[in-house]
Amino acid sequence: MSNAMDAPETPHRSHRATLWLWVGILIAGMMAMLALWMPFAFVHSMATNLRSRGGSVVTESATPAWLPEGADWIEKIGFIRIVTVDLHDVDVTENDVADLIRLRTLRGANLYCHHLQIDQVMELGATPSLEVLSLVDCPGWTDMHTAELRKRNPHLEVIVRGAAFLGIAGSPRPEGCEVTFVGHNSPAQFGGIRISDIVTTIGSTPVRTFEDLVAAVRKFSPDDVVAVDLLRHGERLSVKCRLKAWRVSSVVPNP
Numbered sequence: 001m002s003n004a005m006d007a008p009e010t011p012h013r014s015h016r017a018t019l020w021l022w023v024g025i026l027i028a029g030m031m032a033m034l035a036l037w038m039p040f041a042f043v044h045s046m047a048t049n050l051r052s053r054g055g056s057v058v059t060e061s062a063t064p065a066w067l068p069e070g071a072d073w074i075e076k077i078g079f080i081r082i083v084t085v086d087l088h089d090v091d092v093t094e095n096d097v098a099d100l101i102r103l104r105t106l107r108g109a110n111l112y113c114h115h116l117q118i119d120q121v122m123e124l125g126a127t128p129s130l131e132v133l134s135l136v137d138c139p140g141w142t143d144m145h146t147a148e149l150r151k152r153n154p155h156l157e158v159i160v161r162g163a164a165f166l167g168i169a170g171s172p173r174p175e176g177c178e179v180t181f182v183g184h185n186s187p188a189q190f191g192g193i194r195i196s197d198i199v200t201t202i203g204s205t206p207v208r209t210f211e212d213l214v215a216a217v218r219k220f221s222p223d224d225v226v227a228v229d230l231l232r233h234g235e236r237l238s239v240k241c242r243l244k245a246w247r248v249s250s251v252v253p254n255p
Contacts, residue, residue: 058084059081060083085111089246097121114137114138128153164217165244165246176231179198179199194232
């Protein structure tokens with residue numbers, strides 16, 4: 001008779017080995033998912049933080065190819081990328097700029113720069129993905145900084161604004177800058193500026209392009225009353241606008 005102790009235990013051991021194999025696969029899968037999700041968790045947390053402080057953050061889906069597109073639960077998990085931020089009404093900190101620099105999908109940024117160091121702004125502007133950088137109230141910034149930044153990032157459009165805004169957008173025309181946008185409750189709207197007006201002068205500064213217009217507004221401070229000379233259907237007229245501060249503006253895109 002064979003000893004019971006000598007009986008093979010292969011089935012039991014095989015089942016146990018299979019169980020541990022599946023446990024190992026499950027743990028490995030969870031670790032892989034965590035490693036995949038961590039960068040998106042940072043982006044999701046950053047977007048939530050900036051929005052809670054009054055910033056505007058535009059995101060787009062960054063769903064991995066092996067997950068279904070458009071599912072609500074995927075967006076809640078946080079598979080997103082940040083493409084533009086508007087922080088003109090946010091006290092932007094050094095940590096905020098450092099976080100923005102970490103993003104490799106950021107294409108546009110509008111920043112309130114009063115408390116930032118120029119070196120930080122320059123580093124952000126050198127981000128390869130960045131296409132438009134708008135600086136609001138950036139003390140010490142000069143045309144030399146703009147030129148240097150464009151050397152570092154040749155495709156970057158740099159817009160430098162002062163502390164005050166008028167609230168219009170425009171495009172160049174032979175006679176001046178044609179108004180293409182007037183912000184709601186903006187100084188321009190209260191002053192009587194209309195879409196399709198052509199701005200020829202702000203204060204004593206001639207205006208031909210949108211860049212000229214931005215530079216002209218940059219010379220003034222919030223609450224300054226400025227004269228804006230216009231052409232409207234061929235007729236010359238002048239209106240007065242009391243400039244507002246960007247910090248209390250409800251108008252996002254333009255000076």
